[in-house]
Amino acid sequence: MIIDHPLLGPRDSSEFTYMGDAKLIDRPDPDADTAARDFYEYGYLRDNPAGWHDELWFHEAGDRSWLVVTRNTLTHEISKVQLARDVARNRGRSK
Amino acid sequence: MRYSGFKVIKEALTGHKGWTPAWRDPAPQAHYDIIIIGGGGHGLATAYYLAKEYKQKRIAVLEKGWIGGGNVGRNTTIIRSNYLLDGNEPFYEFSLKLWEGLEQDFNYNAMVSQRGILNLIHTDAQRDAFIRRGNAMILNGADAELLSTEQIKARYPFLNTEDARFPIKGGLAQHRGGTVRHDAVAWGYARGADSHGVDIIQNCEVTGFRIENGKCLGVETSKGFIGAGKVGCAVAGSSSRLMARADMRLPMESHVLQAFVSEGLKPVLPGVITFGAGHFYCSQSDKGGLVFGGDLDGYNSYAQRGNLPVVEDVCEGGMAIFPSFGRARLLRMWGGIMDMSMDGSPIIDRTHIDGLYFNGGWCYGGFKATPASGFCFAHLLATDAPHPTATAYRFDRFEKGLMIDEKGMGNQPNLH
Helix, strand or coil: CEEEECCCEEEEHHHCEEEEEHHHHCCCCCCCCCHHHHHHHHHHCECCCCCEEEEEEECCCCCCCEEEEEEECCCCCEEEEEEHHHHHHHCCCCC | CCCCHHHHHHHHHCCCCCCCCCCCCCCCCCEEEEEEECCCHHHHHHHHHHHHCCCCCCEEEECCCCCCCCHHHCCCCEECCCCCCCCCHHHHHHHHHHHHHHHHHHCCCCCCECCCEEEEECCHHHHHHHHHHHHHHHHCCCCCEEECHHHHHHHCCCCCCCCCCCCCCEEEEECCCEECCHHHHHHHHHHHHHHCCCEEECCCCEEEEEEECCEEEEEEECCEEEEEEEEEECCCCCHHHHHHHHCCCECEEEEEEEEEEEEECCCCCCCEEEEHHHCEEEEECCCCEEEEEEEEEEEECCCCCCCHHHHHHHHHHHHHHCHHHHHCCEEEEEEEEEEEECCCCCEEEECCCECEEEEECCCCCHHHHHHHHHHHHHHHHHHCCCCHHHCCCCCCHHHHCCCCCCCCCCCCHHHC
16 A cells, blocks of 8 residues: 655555554543543444544654545545644644 | 265265255245354354254354355464463363364364464563463463473474574474364354254345344344344454444454465475464465465455555565475465454453344454354353353453453554
8 A cells, every 4th residue: 555645745554553543533531521431432442434444544664743544444545645633633632 | 964984985886966955045034033143153153052052943144145255264274272361261272172072063074183383482581471371271271382492393393493583492382273174164064053953044134233122123134124032243354344233333443364375285384383473374284285374464454355565574474484485386365354352352242232242353363263152152142141261251341441462462453
């Protein structure tokens, strides 16, 4: 698989480490009343879809950026690559 | 029809006209007491033991494709019980004992071959860990033997114990481990289940569950609605897809694991050898092909095919430990889809929905577990209580902090 890095251009996926579902960006609020349940679901439960999947790839053997890659789990086709930082900020995270 | 040597000779002398299909091809009935979703090894074994050991009636196995077309036909056929943790080892030893009696039990030649499995040791730390593991195995009634470098030299003279990148410093052997003809496992269980009255319905995909007031009443399928008293799901690899139809999210990701077979060779490799330091393991099939594999590709996939970086990695591992295999040509390679659970261990449990039961999360260890998985799932379905060897395989262990994490990797499914 070739991942089209937003800053570096096309890179081989073997330079990256797969870090799971991009929903992990949305860490639950530790002060919420439901925090125990929320963190259990955050830590352990996954949608695991067959089809399009937003997922985190860490450019470990590269610029060490984190990417959100939109990839089809049935075909391995990649349709979109974004910096995870940008995705997180768009969702209201400070960094 | 019972198979025997006498029967083979009789048929040979009479033109092989007396053989009949090994199982029927029934149309689904409107209602069953128990429906098993998934006609793979685990599903068929579950149906077999439900009918034979637990005397249940009116059972159906629903398979979306053909039986044995999934992971039971896409693995590297190894059986063993060399686990460490209390939640796992009794279960896998139970499974190995069932393997040992399986062919007589279901009257089918599954070519169970206890040729032994050897885990290689390269460091002092690894030796300590394997001594501990071997002791855990022995405490649970399994067999384990720690081999010295000299014993390895004598038994496996082709291994480099002198100047390799990872010099071999011993090994942990389980002599009762080995290999089994994987397709025959599916066929044997199918035939056995069928002979006890189980309906095996192929080309019947489950498209949904009918759930009312928290109770599962049956399944919607490509052949229409089929009612059921109890529904058991055994579709490892696709568990998340299936259980999403009951609005469940599971503690697992689906990953692709590749495996490889070389051209047929004269006998070169006795038993199974695992080279953990190089992420490589290998055995030789009875046809002579070298059957080998290594790590997961490492990303979510339902594609049943992997990518080239892992092919390269596996072959590098193979060349490091068995340089002589470099001349062998690759005959086939394939990918299977694994339920990679969050702690690397499986789940055999009831769901929160009444009448709906789950079996999955087998990671890449499902084949060796087939008999015990079927037996324990049958026990759960028949008695509503977990089998004594499978009490730890609960859904709620993640929430309660009771993980069974053999590798100590945490909730990173692609590292288990």
